Amino acid sequence: xxxxxxxxxxxxxxxxxxxxxxxxxxxxxxxxxxxxxxxxxxxxxxxxxxxxxxxxxxxxxxxxxxxxxxxxxxxxxxxxxxxxxxxxxxxxxxxxxxxxxxxxxxxxxxxxxxxxxxxxxxxxxxxxxxxxxxxxxxxxxxxxxxxxxxxxxxxxxxxxxxxxxxxxxxxxxxxxxxxxxxxxxxxxxxxxxxxxxx
Numbered sequence: 580x581x582x583x584x585x586x587x588x589x590x591x592x593x594x595x596x597x598x599x600x601x602x603x604x605x606x607x608x609x610x611x612x613x614x615x616x617x618x619x620x621x622x623x624x625x626x627x628x629x630x631x632x633x634x635x636x637x638x639x640x641x642x643x644x645x646x647x648x649x650x651x652x653x654x655x656x657x658x659x660x661x662x663x664x665x666x667x668x669x670x671x672x673x674x675x676x677x678x679x680x681x682x683x684x685x686x687x688x689x690x691x692x693x694x695x696x697x698x699x700x701x702x703x704x705x706x707x708x709x710x711x712x713x714x715x716x717x718x719x720x721x722x723x724x725x726x727x728x729x730x731x732x733x734x735x736x737x738x739x740x741x742x743x744x745x746x747x748x749x750x751x752x753x754x755x756x757x758x759x760x761x762x763x764x765x766x767x768x769x770x771x772x773x774x775x776x777x
Contacts, residue, residue: 592630600640602777603627603747607650613713615745622738623745624773631722631751631762641717641749653714659733660723662704666696692727701728702736714744722751725761734773747776 588596606612606625615623629637645654667673672695680688710716721730730748737746752761754775 586632588630588632592633596629596633596636599627599629599777603640604644604650606776607644607652607654607715612745613652613715615743622742622772624734624738624741625745625747625776626750626754626759626773627747627776628750628752628754634722634751637749637751638719641719645717651713654717655708655710655714656717656719657705657708658723659701659718659720659728659730661720662701663696663724663727665704666700667692670695689726696727698728698732698736701733702740705733705737706740710741710744712743716741716744716746717749718746719749721748722761730761731759738772748773 610616612623641654641656644650645656664673667676672692676688676692679691683691705716705718718730718733730750734746734748750759750761752759752763754760754773756775
């Protein structure tokens with residue numbers, strides 16, 4: 580079925596995405612950015628916002644950056660949805676989730692899953708991968724994992740774990756420096772310690 584006008588991102592969103600993409604690449608080449616300098620003792624957590632209708636373009640951008648040999652850094656992507664699946668597999672509950680949802684409903688399933696896939700569990704998985712100077716942690720899958728996990732809860736739990744390398748959160752929505760708005764519609768919580776990448 581052809582995309583409707585509503586499904587298409589506006590020209591403004593496309594132009595803004597291209598401008599943000601350019602700034603992201605520039606930042607990935609800056610020594611101060613890569614070493615978290617000039618942040619006033621804050622951890623380098625940056626939000627890269629984009630229109631959620633540009634998800635495919637965002638994924639293409641991240642793939643290109645990961646494979647770009649001219650960048651002076653290594654992009655280490657971590658997808659939150661993949662982590663959720665890993666946690667469920669390790670707890671051996673993946674096959675049971677659809678049955679629980681059918682029997683007890685979405686809210687009860689969400690509560691039970693949230694008790695297993697905690698922010699601490701996500702943080703442990705993210706921190707489990709080795710990082711070294713010159714790496715940049717790229718967190719993706721924010722929209723895919725909602726509402727099982729909200730990104731500000733994860734950021735609260737990883738802040739002390741990534742003081743040496745910058746963290747870039749690919750965020751399909753808006754961030755005004757305090758409030759995260761997933762998909763530009765849902766209030767995803769407040770997070771005061773992140774920086775808008777622009």
